[in-house]
Amino acid sequence: xxxxxxxxxxxxxxxxxxxxxxxxxxxxxxxxxxxxxxxxxxxxxxxxxxxxxxxxxxxxxxxxxxxxxxxxxxxxxxxxxxxxxxxxxxxxxxxxxxxxxxxxxxxxxxxxxxxxxxxxxxxxxxxxxxxxxxxxxxxxxxxxxxxxxxxxxxxxxxxxxxxxxxxxxxxxxxxxxxxxxxxxxxxxxxxxxxxxxxxxxxxxxxxxxxxxxxxxxxxxxxxxxxxxxxxxxxxxxxxxxxxxxxxxxxxxxxxxxxxxxxxxxxxxxxxxxx
DNA sequence: CCTCCATCCTGTGGGC
DNA sequence: TGCCCACAGGATGGAG
Numbered sequence: 341x342x343x344x345x346x347x348x349x350x351x352x353x354x355x356x357x358x359x360x361x362x363x364x365x366x367x368x369x370x371x372x373x374x375x376x377x378x379x380x381x382x383x384x385x386x387x388x389x390x391x392x393x394x395x396x397x398x399x400x401x402x403x404x405x406x407x408x409x410x411x412x413x414x415x416x417x418x419x420x421x422x423x424x425x426x427x428x429x430x431x432x433x434x435x436x437x438x439x440x441x442x443x444x445x446x447x448x449x450x451x452x453x454x455x456x457x458x459x460x461x462x463x464x465x466x467x468x469x470x471x472x473x474x475x476x477x478x479x480x481x482x483x484x485x486x487x488x489x490x491x492x493x494x495x496x497x498x499x500x501x502x503x504x505x506x507x508x509x510x511x512x513x514x515x516x517x518x519x520x521x522x523x524x525x526x527x528x529x530x531x532x533x534x535x536x537x538x539x540x541x542x543x544x545x546x547x548x549x550x551x552x553x554x555x556x557x558x559x560x561x562x563x564x565x566x567x568x569x570x571x572x573x574x575x576x577x578x579x580x581x582x583x584x585x586x587x588x589x590x591x592x593x594x595x596x597x598x599x600x601x602x603x604x605x606x607x608x609x610x611x612x613x614x
Numbered sequence: 615c616c617t618c619c620a621t622c623c624t625g626t627g628g629g630c
Numbered sequence: 631t632g633c634c635c636a637c638a639g640g641a642t643g644g645a646g
Contacts, residue, residue, distance in 0.1 A: 453623045
């Protein structure tokens with residue numbers, strides 16, 4: 341569910357509740373939420389009593405720098421979100437992780453599908469567990485470098501954009517939007533994308549992600565993404581490709597088509613994207 | 615290393 | 631109204 345803009349929206353709203361705060365009474369309520377650890381108790385043991393110095397983001401991962409050598413790591417998966425509440429306030433279903441801070445707030449992680457996780461990693465674990473390319477928003481490689489990484493690749497460009505080792509942060513919605521803006525068809529093989537097209541793709545990424553963040557992310561339904569304030573994102577109304585099968589292309593009027601690539605729905609304009 | 619595919623879950627919405 | 635099915639914003643590990 342959440343891609344870079346939703347994760348960044350979450351990070352920005354969560355930061356004031358945790359930065360400079362000490363984590364007390366940490367609870368992991370669902371074993372799957374701590375599954376990145378051999379021993380799920382590691383999350384509680386390593387986080388309890390720790391001060392969160394800073395909340396960062398790399399791709400779709402939220403990274404909390406602690407006052408130990410460890411890093412608090414959260415991935416929202418498909419359905420994860422945070423809620424900042426007061427102790428005793430009614431709890432949402434599927435609350436799988438709770439940490440009370442020294443400010444008296446309760447940071448709650450809610451994740452119905454349990455594809456998300458919470459971890460606390462050593463530097464070595466961080467390096468081995470998170471195999472990520474550079475961040476799509478703040479650290480995007482130059483296009484010659486991207487072109488070099490695509491050369492020889494036989495996979496469709498859509499799948500490559502989703503590969504977090506190439507560039508970290510794009511997901512199914514924003515990858516389709518980037519391809520639309522660049523005029524590149526999602527089925528094109530990586531090796532067949534010209535340097536000029538790679539440059540167009542690269543130039544599309546920043547503005548789209550920034551617009552997504554400015555809109556507070558994309559919520560596909562009222563049950564989709566919600567920020568820590570409980571708000572849905574407004575970017576859905578600005579989508580040009582994703583979810584618009586049969587609707588007229590905003591640029592040329594041709595109906596948007598839907599195909600499946602690598603098991604993921606992909607939407608594109610058969611006229612504008614070649 | 616690369617590519618493809620199944621898998622982990624719960625909830626929703628559409629069709630009948 | 632209920633039932634069944636397809637589908638959903640992701641990442642990973644194994645097979646070939």
